[in-house]
Amino acid sequence: MRRPGTRLRTIAARLCAARTMERFVDPTLADLQAEYEHAISRGRKWEGRRLLVLGSIALVQVMTVHGGMRAMQILRDLTGDDRRVLTRTFGASAAIMIVGTLVFVSVPFLKFASLSQPDAAEMALYLVPQALPLSIPVGLTLGILWGFARVSASRRSPTLILLLGTMASVASFTMLAWVVPTSNQAFRVSMFSRMTAQSGAEAQLGQVSGPPLKGARELTLGELRQLLDPRTGGQWPIVGPSDVQSLALNYHGRWAMAAAPLVLALFAVALSSRRQGGRIVQLLAGCLAIVGYFVVMQAASGLGRDLTLSAFAAAWTPNVGFLILTVAIMKLSSQRERTAAGA
Amino acid sequence: VPRPHPRALTVSPKELLVLELLVRAKELYGLQLVAASRGRLKRGTVYVTLGRMEDKGYITSKLDDPPPGAGGLPRRIYEPTQLGRRMLSAWTSGAKQLVPELAR
Numbered sequence: 001m002r003r004p005g006t007r008l009r010t011i012a013a014r015l016c017a018a019r020t021m022e023r024f025v026d027p028t029l030a031d032l033q034a035e036y037e038h039a040i041s042r043g044r045k046w047e048g049r050r051l052l053v054l055g056s057i058a059l060v061q062v063m064t065v066h067g068g069m070r071a072m073q074i075l076r077d078l079t080g081d082d083r084r085v086l087t088r089t090f091g092a093s094a095a096i097m098i099v100g101t102l103v104f105v106s107v108p109f110l111k112f113a114s115l116s117q118p119d120a121a122e123m124a125l126y127l128v129p130q131a132l133p134l135s136i137p138v139g140l141t142l143g144i145l146w147g148f149a150r151v152s153a154s155r156r157s158p159t160l161i162l163l164l165g166t167m168a169s170v171a172s173f174t175m176l177a178w179v180v181p182t183s184n185q186a187f188r189v190s191m192f193s194r195m196t197a198q199s200g201a202e203a204q205l206g207q208v209s210g211p212p213l214k215g216a217r218e219l220t221l222g223e224l225r226q227l228l229d230p231r232t233g234g235q236w237p238i239v240g241p242s243d244v245q246s247l248a249l250n251y252h253g254r255w256a257m258a259a260a261p262l263v264l265a266l267f268a269v270a271l272s273s274r275r276q277g278g279r280i281v282q283l284l285a286g287c288l289a290i291v292g293y294f295v296v297m298q299a300a301s302g303l304g305r306d307l308t309l310s311a312f313a314a315a316w317t318p319n320v321g322f323l324i325l326t327v328a329i330m331k332l333s334s335q336r337e338r339t340a341a342g343a
Numbered sequence: 344v345p346r347p348h349p350r351a352l353t354v355s356p357k358e359l360l361v362l363e364l365l366v367r368a369k370e371l372y373g374l375q376l377v378a379a380s381r382g383r384l385k386r387g388t389v390y391v392t393l394g395r396m397e398d399k400g401y402i403t404s405k406l407d408d409p410p411p412g413a414g415g416l417p418r419r420i421y422e423p424t425q426l427g428r429r430m431l432s433a434w435t436s437g438a439k440q441l442v443p444e445l446a447r
Contacts, residue, residue, distance in 0.1 A: 003415055023394045030416035031374045031386070037410070054386070061387025069391065 004036050004052050005029040008059060016063070024066050028059045071163075074156055082157045085147050089161060093143025100135030101128060112191060119190065126187035129179045133172045137260040138290055140168055141268045145286040148272035149279035158269045165265030173258035177221035185211075185218040216250045224251040248311030249304045256315040263319045263326075264293065270329040274336075293318050352399070354430055357384065357392050362401060362423055362431040370422040372407075393421055401427035 012025045032055030039048035078086070105127045113123045144161055189211045219227065228248055271285060296318040304314025354362075364379050365371060373393060377384045384392070396402045402421050409417040423431070 003412075005416075009416075023397070024390045026416050027373055027390050027393075027419040028386075030418040031372070033410070033416055034418060035374065058386040061385075062390055065388055065391045066394075 003033050005032045005055065005059075008056065012059070012063065020063075020066060024062045025059065028055065028062050031055065032059070074160065078156060085157045086160060087147075089143050089147025090164075091143075092146040093139045095139075096142050097132075097135045097139030100138050101131045104131030104134050117194070119194070123187060123190060126183045126190065129175050129183040132175050133180070133257050133260075136168050136172055137264045137293075140165060140261050141264040141290055142283060142286050144265060144268035145272055145282040146279060148269070149282050158273075161269055162262070162265060165262040168261035168265070169258055172261055173255075176254040176258050181214075181218050181220045181223075185214055188212050188218065216247050219250075221251070221254060224254075245305065245307060245311060249301060249314060252312045252315035253301070256319055259319050260293070263322050264290070267322050267326045267329075270326045270333070273333050274329065289322075293322060296321055352430065354401070354434060355392075358396050358399075358401065359431065359434060360384065361392060361396060361421075362427050365402060365421060365423040366428055366431055370420050372418050372420055376421070396427070400424055401430055 009021075009025065009029055013021055016025060032052065035051045035055065036048045039045075039051055105124055108127055108130075109124055113120060117123070148157075192212045214223075216224070224247060228244065228251060267289060268286060271289070272282060277285075300309060300314040300317035303309040304311050309317070360380060360383055361376060364376055368375075368379070371379065373389045374386065376393075377386050377389050393402065393404070397404060401424060403424050404419050404421045406417040407420050409415050
């Protein structure tokens, strides 16, 4: 019989250094196994299960605390160039994200609402979440290209930037899975109430008394999954008969869009390592890349909608394409470095 | 035992507690330290504290015999070093000098 914690240890071994395993992970798991087996040998099955849960939580805590301390250590060991690169990257990313968010909020706001209405601030607030999954990857990509230009940072800087990319992807995922659908629906309800109050349409129509039905973009990731599942989809009360492919595109598209910050951050780090051209050239290349990403996304979605591609393939095409491009750029850079070292 | 720089010879309240418990019991497992501390040490952070103390040279650890059967991990057992014992005694006597009530 396999001992408890064996799978956890396999996962941890893939993520952690040997020293971390020896000092933190293995002692915690050894405790878990010893406590569990002691409880089972006394016939206390439920006590054993409780200890398994406690031990697993302890392992997560140990790894989190240790990870935090490692990050602090890395930050302390940064060189002056590293600090300059990181400060410039964070500053530029944040500034571009703010500007991008304002632009992505103002376009739908000016289309559907106006500044003169009393609930203008509330309406604008509802539009912020849908802007963030776009402004985060754009800001991060351009911020990295701005920050890394003309500075030779150590290998720690790209590592920290990729950590930042991962965090941005997690934040994007949270937005796309739960926050954006809720805020979109709140915006629609607010608009609907205002329009019906203005025209008295609700009174005339009579039967339209509830809030507007949710569209695909207003469904959370869990609701979309349920709708796409043939066992539960047919009983769904929120939307009427929908195009399944369009819902599947929406579902897979959210996962792919959440991965975009990390994919584009990797691309930007690879591009900045080529050190060709000045900051402006790098930024222009970054802008072109971002436009290219969204063009590929639109084209792949089109192919997905007319069933040429599966929803999954259509959603992930831009990310896969950019990962291939990133690997090609990195290979070219390393070839160039080898040639320069040989000469 | 590593020879730390004097400036690295700091000790936190949690580290003092670990030293006190280890000096009293001679050697303990991590979970025994958690149990003996009566809630002052947590199972989720005790190994981080112990790892830091090993780096400072206050304690040392060795692996116990592995349990019978496949896949069992050996438990790690901790004991204080001479430096750790001296640190505890220096801190305790220093504290007693500063606050005489502690000596009673």
